[in-house]
Amino acid sequence: MGAPSASDEALVAALRGGELAAFDELYRRWARRLYGYLLRHTGDAAMADDLFQDVFFTVLRDRSYDPARGRFGAWLFALARNRCLDQRRAEDRRAHRRADLPKLVPAATDDDPETSLERDRQGRTVRAAMADLPEAQRQLLLLKQVGGLTYREIGELHGIPEGTVKSRLHAAVSAFRRALTGEPR
Amino acid sequence: MTMSCESCRDRLPDLVFDELAPELRGPMVEHVTHCPDCALEHARWALDVAAIAPAWEADPPDAVGEALRRRVENAFVPAWARWWGRAVALVTRPVPAYGVIAAVVIPFVLWSVSPRPAAPTVEVPTTVARPASVPVVPPSTDLPPPRVVGYDARSIVPAPVF
Numbered sequence: 037m038g039a040p041s042a043s044d045e046a047l048v049a050a051l052r053g054g055e056l057a058a059f060d061e062l063y064r065r066w067a068r069r070l071y072g073y074l075l076r077h078t079g080d081a082a083m084a085d086d087l088f089q090d091v092f093f094t095v096l097r098d099r100s101y102d103p104a105r106g107r108f109g110a111w112l113f114a115l116a117r118n119r120c121l122d123q124r125r126a127e128d129r130r131a132h133r134r135a136d137l138p139k140l141v142p143a144a145t146d147d148d149p150e151t152s153l154e155r156d157r158q159g160r161t162v163r164a165a166m167a168d169l170p171e172a173q174r175q176l177l178l179l180k181q182v183g184g185l186t187y188r189e190i191g192e193l194h195g196i197p198e199g200t201v202k203s204r205l206h207a208a209v210s211a212f213r214r215a216l217t218g219e220p221r
Numbered sequence: 222m223t224m225s226c227e228s229c230r231d232r233l234p235d236l237v238f239d240e241l242a243p244e245l246r247g248p249m250v251e252h253v254t255h256c257p258d259c260a261l262e263h264a265r266w267a268l269d270v271a272a273i274a275p276a277w278e279a280d281p282p283d284a285v286g287e288a289l290r291r292r293v294e295n296a297f298v299p300a301w302a303r304w305w306g307r308a309v310a311l312v313t314r315p316v317p318a319y320g321v322i323a324a325v326v327i328p329f330v331l332w333s334v335s336p337r338p339a340a341p342t343v344e345v346p347t348t349v350a351r352p353a354s355v356p357v358v359p360p361s362t363d364l365p366p367p368r369v370v371g372y373d374a375r376s377i378v379p380a381p382v383f
Contacts, residue, residue, distance in 0.1 A: 051297055056293070056297070059293045067280075068280055069274065071281040089288060092289055162277075166276075177273060178277065181274045
């Protein structure tokens, strides 16, 4: 069941049946995306560590998530977004907002240093362009591209119609592309 | 081409996000395939959007991943299966090189330092009594010295040069 071709939902069902290899495959598919999302969102590595474990484990264990009715990725990122918002509200109350973003934990790759440097440079450019976007647009793009949510899933998460998600995402991508190329808004 | 460039550009994000309605996908793909300008625009969109996820991903620390795996194992895998899995892993895990070396060296060292029992002393007679049935034959001096047929030492030892 831990085969790479199995769907996420089949892997969750297998894990709930006691097959630990299914977790390893799910972790391989989703860990980097989820952790990157949480790390960027919270701006705190220790908090991202805690939230990462909490979110991943909760979705796997929570029986309200039925693999037959919903996509694993959508549940994962919906919960991650909600936990991040809760965290942010709590931080706001304590007035301990952090302004600086943490450095990315570099991914272990087999690339030569030149390729790695180039990828790092591209990553910084993209993150800078994303940082220029309003928070709402950035969240939409992240949920779509990092979380892999569909228009419908994003709409359900935000409580807005699918058409609205579509038009907002179009605007977000256009703004992101302008920021990427340095065009004026 | 049944679709206009303007209509195509409006729907490019949906094509890039793979969210296009099935009835629109065919005409869109056909248009992008045949229109160089829209094909270029589509490639730009796709590249820009595809760059977001890799720039946002990050590896969780190993300790976090291991802690999560232990939690998941304790929650989902029955106790007997956990113990069985650990026992199998213990037996089937690869033997490290130092283990093999230790397995060879330690018995040798123990053997070499262990005290050995003294060998029993046996009296060996220096002369052997000849049996009475064997006659005494005196050595013969009539026979020529033994020779090797065809052997010539000059073939391997060169003659001295003066």
